[in-house]
Amino acid sequence: MSKAPLFERIAIIGIGLIGSSLAHATRVNGLAGHIAGHDADADIRERAAALGLVDSMHADIADAVANADLVIAATPVGACGDVARAISDHLAPGTIVTDVGSVKGAVIEAMAPHMPDGVHLVPGHPVAGTEHSGPEAGFAELFRDRFSILTPPAGANEEAVARLAEFWRAMGSDVEIMDAEHHDRVLAITSHLPHLIAFTIVETASELETELEAKSRDDDVVTTREVIKYSAGGFRDFTRIAASDPTMWRDVFLLNKDAVLEMLGRFTEDLTAMQRAIRHDDGDALFELFTRTRNVRRGVIEAGQAGRFQYTENGD
Numbered sequence: 001m002s003k004a005p006l007f008e009r010i011a012i013i014g015i016g017l018i019g020s021s022l023a024h025a026t027r028v029n030g031l032a033g034h035i036a037g038h039d040a041d042a043d044i045r046e047r048a049a050a051l052g053l054v055d056s057m058h059a060d061i062a063d064a065v066a067n068a069d070l071v072i073a074a075t076p077v078g079a080c081g082d083v084a085r086a087i088s089d090h091l092a093p094g095t096i097v098t099d100v101g102s103v104k105g106a107v108i109e110a111m112a113p114h115m116p117d118g119v120h121l122v123p124g125h126p127v128a129g130t131e132h133s134g135p136e137a138g139f140a141e142l143f144r145d146r147f148s149i150l151t152p153p154a155g156a157n158e159e160a161v162a163r164l165a166e167f168w169r170a171m172g173s174d175v176e177i178m179d180a181e182h183h184d185r186v187l188a189i190t191s192h193l194p195h196l197i198a199f200t201i202v203e204t205a206s207e208l209e210t211e212l213e214a215k216s217r218d219d220d221v222v223t224t225r226e227v228i229k230y231s232a233g234g235f236r237d238f239t240r241i242a243a244s245d246p247t248m249w250r251d252v253f254l255l256n257k258d259a260v261l262e263m264l265g266r267f268t269e270d271l272t273a274m275q276r277a278i279r280h281d282d283g284d285a286l287f288e289l290f291t292r293t294r295n296v297r298r299g300v301i302e303a304g305q306a307g308r309f310q311y312t313e314n315g316d
Ligand code: NAP
Pocket: 013, 014, 015, 016, 017, 018, 019, 038, 039, 040, 041, 044, 074, 075, 076, 077, 079, 082, 083, 100, 101, 102, 103, 125, 126, 127, 128, 129, 130, 131, 132, 133, 134, 135, 245, 248, 311, 313, 314, 316
């Protein structure tokens, strides 16, 4: 006799990269009797339905969450409060509500006030992703061998936390539980700051390229786009990361402001020390630092987190 699925009906709100990957992984692993979907965007609803990602697609969010025992908000973080408000009158007691947002404190603040009695809010964050967006971008293995972090608020229902952890484990994730504030500080340095650096360096390079092109036009020289031409170097990885979804990342920086600014301050100090070492021809300082950072990379590989799809949150 086959085992009953973990949830009778899962509702996925927001069918982008993460939402569609959840739909694939839920189906492949037989984790739900029924997968319902909703996206605010009619075009995305149509595309997701055509791909057969869900069992039912709903234009009305209330219809999507009706009778669901698990609701997952897979929208940008800034939309989680609106989602919580829109579903709150339609949730059955005992329902688990979670999300996948890259920031956790702000999500709890935005969602918790709308949760009716008897509904369990257990926020989460799969530390897995790619730079792609939309329903076509998802795949079932996205969460395999990646960490999924749950940040249950104080007093959260333990059974709900355990059930949600089982859901993530069944999709191949390693589950960690921590408080939201800790999550937001850790991810600020491991994911949000690297993205900020990538966005900035790509912008700096592209401004420089525009200047060089203008100059060579003045000099009557035929120009090539050198940033693109030579991007096989370290720059290529920055361009990949900097191609990440603008809405998602705008929300991350605005909603994890304090932790990001703290890490940016620390980073700026270290950058200044590096600048000084170069200016003073301090090769020993540079060599020692590069040796230390090389060891960090070894640690990442040993922890099994050096995979291709890892977002720099994203490994995010
Ligand atoms: P995505 O591909 O852009 O998908 C998000 C979807 O949600 C879009 O279809 C969007 O529609 C829809 N949406 C926006 N507001 C909505 C609302 N109020 N109600 C219903 N649907 C709404 O984004 P994603 O990469 O899957 O990211 C989703 C969440 O996962 C974010 O919170 C992000 O922080 C988190 N996350 C992302 C990654 C990653 O690598 N991408 C990794 C881990 C966690 P429109 O496009 O029309 O707005």
